[in-house]
Amino acid sequence: MTTVTLEKELVETPPQGPPPMEAEPAKKPASSGELKLQIRSLDAWFGKKQALFGVNLDIKPREVTAMIGPSGCGKSTLLRCLNRMHETVPGTSVKGEVIYDGQQILGDAVDAVAVRRRIGMVFQKPTPFPTLSIFENVAAGMRLHGERDSRKIQRTVESTLRRAALWDEVKDVIHRPGGSLSGGQQQRLCIARALAIETDVLLLDEPCSALDPISTAKIEELLFELKSSYTIVIVTHNMQQASRVSEKTLFMLSGKVIEFGDTNQVFTAPAQKLTEDYITGRFG
Numbered sequence: 001m002t003t004v005t006l007e008k009e010l011v012e013t014p015p016q017g018p019p020p021m022e023a024e025p026a027k028k029p030a031s032s033g034e035l036k037l038q039i040r041s042l043d044a045w046f047g048k049k050q051a052l053f054g055v056n057l058d059i060k061p062r063e064v065t066a067m068i069g070p071s072g073c074g075k076s077t078l079l080r081c082l083n084r085m086h087e088t089v090p091g092t093s094v095k096g097e098v099i100y101d102g103q104q105i106l107g108d109a110v111d112a113v114a115v116r117r118r119i120g121m122v123f124q125k126p127t128p129f130p131t132l133s134i135f136e137n138v139a140a141g142m143r144l145h146g147e148r149d150s151r152k153i154q155r156t157v158e159s160t161l162r163r164a165a166l167w168d169e170v171k172d173v174i175h176r177p178g179g180s181l182s183g184g185q186q187q188r189l190c191i192a193r194a195l196a197i198e199t200d201v202l203l204l205d206e207p208c209s210a211l212d213p214i215s216t217a218k219i220e221e222l223l224f225e226l227k228s229s230y231t232i233v234i235v236t237h238n239m240q241q242a243s244r245v246s247e248k249t250l251f252m253l254s255g256k257v258i259e260f261g262d263t264n265q266v267f268t269a270p271a272q273k274l275t276e277d278y279i280t281g282r283f284g
Contacts, residue, residue, distance in 0.1 A: 041095075042054070042078070044094045055257055064245050067252060069278070100119065138196050191222065249262075
């Protein structure tokens with residue numbers, strides 16, 4: 001794989017880490033009462049078609065927030081706005097505020113690539129670099145961003161594969177191509193790649209939709225382990241999955257937030273009739 005191709009793939013599935021987006025003092029770890037992400041009056045468009053309408057949302061650190069709603073309701077668009085991936089699609093635009101750890105991250109004053117290194121994304125279809133080894137899949141982001149210490153790379157690859165619950169399965173075949181793994185293993189490899197440079201927020205867009213039930217269960221178990229250290233936002237069409245893995249659930253319809261609250265409340269005693277109709281299967 002050429003350097004140009006590797007850089008292109010890394011832009012499409014950007015590595016993460018905590019480089020400064022602006023010169024600022026180091027922040028203390030967020031407490032459970034603080035907010036990791038604040039979305040304020042967020043609108044988004046694809047050309048002239050508006051996809052999001054005045055979205056307001058608060059996301060706490062070290063929790064899993066699930067986004068549910070029918071196809072085309074704006075879930076994935078909202079998710080992609082949180083790390084400015086929405087802007088990578090030609091003709092798109094966004095207006096409003098996305099505040100990460102107290103800093104507004106939309107607009108030209110903030111480096112979008114730096115944002116994506118802190119707020120990582122894993123996509124619906126596993127996207128390992130198929131010809132790179134399992135080891136190099138995880139190490140690629142570190143190398144691209146200047147890490148040259150081979151011992152540090154070795155330690156980080158192993159530790160992130162362990163965090164992604166993949167190390168025991170691949171440690172003896174670490175130099176095989178990433179594309180040789182099963183679908184569920186590839187998705188966990190992509191999660192490991194996102195964690196390799198210490199991302200802070202992990203966005204997952206339908207990460208289990210292409211996986212079998214056993215692989216799905218492993219991803220869900222992984223989320224339970226990761227949420228002690230990371231803030232996680234997951235888009236899912238599987239309402240049972242949302243109820244299993246998340247502390248908070250957001251229900252969207254036609255680009256608008258219909259209801260947001262504790263997952264148990266949303267699924268057992270929704271405040272809005274539209275929410276009740278959706279989760280009981282009357283539409284969607």
